[in-house]
Amino acid sequence: MFVQRIRRGDQILDATADTVIHAGDVVALAGRREVLVNLVGSAAEEVNDRQLLAVPIEGIDVYVTSKDVAGKTLAELATRPAARGVFLRKIVRGATATEIPILAGTKLNRGDIVALVGRTPDVAAATKMLGYPDRATDVADVAFIGAAITIGALLGALVYKVGSVPLTLSTSGGVLIAGLFFGWLRSVHPTFGRIPSSTVWFMNSVGLNVFIAVVGISSGPGFVAGLQQLGFSLFLWGVAVTTVPLILAMYVGKYLFRFDDAIVLGCCSGARTTTASLGMINDRAGSQIPGLGYTVTYAVGNTLLTVWGMVIVMLLT
Numbered sequence: 001m002f003v004q005r006i007r008r009g010d011q012i013l014d015a016t017a018d019t020v021i022h023a024g025d026v027v028a029l030a031g032r033r034e035v036l037v038n039l040v041g042s043a044a045e046e047v048n049d050r051q052l053l054a055v056p057i058e059g060i061d062v063y064v065t066s067k068d069v070a071g072k073t074l075a076e077l078a079t080r081p082a083a084r085g086v087f088l089r090k091i092v093r094g095a096t097a098t099e100i101p102i103l104a105g106t107k108l109n110r111g112d113i114v115a116l117v118g119r120t121p122d123v124a125a126a127t128k129m130l131g132y133p134d135r136a137t138d139v140a141d142v143a144f145i146g147a148a149i150t151i152g153a154l155l156g157a158l159v160y161k162v163g164s165v166p167l168t169l170s171t172s173g174g175v176l177i178a179g180l181f182f183g184w185l186r187s188v189h190p191t192f193g194r195i196p197s198s199t200v201w202f203m204n205s206v207g208l209n210v211f212i213a214v215v216g217i218s219s220g221p222g223f224v225a226g227l228q229q230l231g232f233s234l235f236l237w238g239v240a241v242t243t244v245p246l247i248l249a250m251y252v253g254k255y256l257f258r259f260d261d262a263i264v265l266g267c268c269s270g271a272r273t274t275t276a277s278l279g280m281i282n283d284r285a286g287s288q289i290p291g292l293g294y295t296v297t298y299a300v301g302n303t304l305l306t307v308w309g310m311v312i313v314m315l316l317t
Contacts, residue, residue, distance in 0.1 A: 001031030001040070002085045004119060007052045017084060028052050030085070030118075056120045059089075063190040064112040065131035075104040082129040085122035090115040132190050144182070144193040152178025170302045172275070176295055204279055212276050246272065259293070266293030273301045 003015040007026040013019065021027065026047050029036060064070065069077065077083055091100040092113040100106060108114070114130065116123050127133050156174020159166045169177065186193040226234045246268050253264035262285050269277040270293065281290045 001029055001035050004028045004030050004055050004085065005052055007049060012052055017081065026052060028055060030055075030087075057117065058120045058123045059115065059117045060123055060127065061134040062114050062116055062127050062130050063132045063134055064108050064110055064114060065190070066129065067110070069108055069130055070110045071107055073104065074102065074106050074108070077108070077129075080129065082125040084125075086116050086118040086126040088114060089117055134190060134194075136196075137194060138196055138198075140195050140199045141193050145195065148178050148182040149175055152176070168302075169299050173299045173302050176298060180291075180295060207275075242272075260289075262287065262289045263293035266290030267297045270294040270297030270299075271301045273298055273305065 003019070003021070005028040006013045006015055006019065006021065008022065008024075015027070026049055028049075029040060031040075074088070088102055091102060091106065091108070092098065092115075093100050093109065093111070100112070108130075110131075113134065116126055118126070152175030153171050154174070155178060156169045156171040158174075159168045161167070182193065249268050249271060250264055253259045253267055254261065259267070262281070265281045266278060266289070269275075269281060269290070278290060278294050282288055
């Protein structure tokens with residue numbers, strides 16, 4: 001519990017650690033509800049003073065980047081002057097956004113995201129001690145996005161030949177790896193690369209819909225021509241070739257390798273080089289964890305698709 005402000009006669013004073021409370025002062029308190037109601041409420045007289053209670057409050061997410069803070073417990077950090085008047089609402093850790101319990105012995109690590117609430121100057125002091133503020137914004141870092149896509153595309157354009165067999169990540173595979181790298185880089189140095197959640201949603205939704213539309217438009221004429229030449233058996237064989245390996249892969253991943261279900265489904269999406277299915281899995285899971293299983297199988301799938309396409313043509317000719 002903290003004393004935020006004090007009314008002394010006609011004056012309203014901001015409370016500090018050195019402020020002395022006098023008889024007759026009216027104080028504005030902030031703290032956990034059970035403390036204010038159970039401990040203070042029964043032993044003090046509540047006064048309705050709107051001017052005194054007009055305290056500027058701010059809530060903000062802060063990336064922990066300070067080396068001086070890393071490895072310290074919450075109990076140790078609470079004794080610092082910069083922690084005064086600030087309440088900790090949540091701690092999120094890692095790429096999977098795991099919520100960490102708020103306990104006296106909980107240690108903060110670099111890369112953690114902490115949600116702070118308190119008076120604006122108190123929150124500013126705590127933010128300076130911890131790291132970098134992650135304030136909500138409607139402006140996307142377009143330069144960062146464009147640079148990541150360009151570097152990924154250039155990486156995917158590289159071709160390495162093993163004998164006469166070309167190996168490449170492809171443009172989409174290179175961009176995916178660049179996205180993972182720059183996403184990690186932002187988590188370590190969150191001073192750049194801000195992308196609003198609304199922009200991410202738009203890019204995901206529009207990107208997946210355009211991807212599905214392009215695949216359908218480009219594959220439709222060839223599929224119709226194949227049906228005309230080979231009949232309905234082409235469709236049935238296509239269903240078997242597409243479905244059976246995926247079903248076997250799910251059982252192998254779950255029972256042989258004992259992967260988590262989200263990782264298994266991400267691996268299957270990558271093996272089929274189908275970005276749209278990864279988006280659907282992420283939406284249903286409410287997490288980006290399936291992407292961890294998608295990346296390697298996607299690169300391998302694209303490489304094998306190129307290699308075995310050449311092998312089949314050579315065998316048929």
